[in-house]
Amino acid sequence: MGTLNYIKNFFRDKNVASVTPSSKFTVNQVIRRVVTDxxxxxxxxxxxxxxxxKPLLKAIHKESTLIVIETNEDFINQLNQIDDPRLKVYRDTAxxxxxxxxxxxxxxxxxxxxxxxFSFLEPDVREELLTKTLDLLGEDGTFIAYQTSKHLKPFLEKTFSDVKLETEYRNIPPMCIYEAFGSK
Ligand SMILES: C[S@@+](CC[C@H](N)C(=O)[O-])C[C@H]1O[C@@H](n2cnc3c(N)ncnc32)[C@H](O)[C@@H]1O
Structure with a gap:
């Protein structure tokens, strides 16, 4: 169901940008970088x-808050079906x-x-979003981004003081997992 759903939305909405959801290996790469205790x-x-x-809600502490921001209406309808008081769903742009x-x-x-x-964003929009992202992170906060290319690294390095990049090959196509910390 996941892939069919993404294919349908991919052809209707270019911003979906993928015909398949992230693999369970990519999902694990993201979640293992999140504080859960x-x-x-x-x-x-x-x-x-x-x-x-969904797996993130399973992993994080029961008193946590998770805010998700998504533009696609069909995905919003699916997100709204997740029954968890910690989750706030926004139909908006990041x-x-x-x-x-x-x-x-x-x-x-x-x-x-x-x-x-991020490659679909205009350069000024991308830079502004990365700055807003950094400004919203606490002292030990981290920005975890996954993209199918390495293009984001130099832009992250302009904003964050430390940027790590790992590739998860068990994803179609292989996924770049970025983790960025600290102010430049
Ligand atoms: C590559 S898909 C990733 C979906 C899912 N998180 C996964 O791991 O498979 C990108 C998602 O970002 C959404 N999106 C694209 N541009 C956005 C923006 N500016 N603000 C919020 N959501 C956006 C798309 O609708 C789509 O659901």
Whole structure:
């Protein structure tokens, strides 16, 4: 069902950018980078049908908060079916993350996770979103992004002081997993 759903949405909405959800190996690569032994605030850009959101809710502390921001209506309908009081679903663009965080009274996040296709964003929009992302992270906060190419690394390095990149080959196509920390 997951892949059929992505194919259908891919042809209707170019921003979906993938004909298949992230593999379970990519999902694990993201979740293992998240703190799970204390309450955390997590923001997810581009959750799609919730392929990461659902296992993330299983993994994080029961007093955590997870805010997901997704543009695609069909995916929003699926995300709205997840019954978990810790989850807040926004149909909006990740570029509005600062307004959404203010609305949710969230001064800082522990992790921001992103699957949105950064290569589709205009350079100024991309830079502004990365700056907003850094500004929203607490002192030990991390930005975890997964993309199918290495193009994001230099842009992350302009904003964050430390950027790590690992490739998960058990994904079609192979997935670059970025983890960025600290202010430049
Ligand atoms: C490559 S898919 C990733 C979906 C899912 N998280 C996964 O791991 O398979 C990218 C997702 O980001 C959403 N998206 C694209 N641009 C966005 C934006 N600017 N703000 C929020 N969501 C966006 C798309 O609708 C799509 O669901």
């Amino acid at each position: 204390r309450p955390v605030t997590v923001i997810e850009y581009g959750p799609g049908d919730g392929v990461i959101t 570029e509005k993350v600062d307004e959404i965080a203010t609305n949710e009274h969230i001064p800082k996040a522990d992790h921001i996770i992103s699957g949105i296709p």
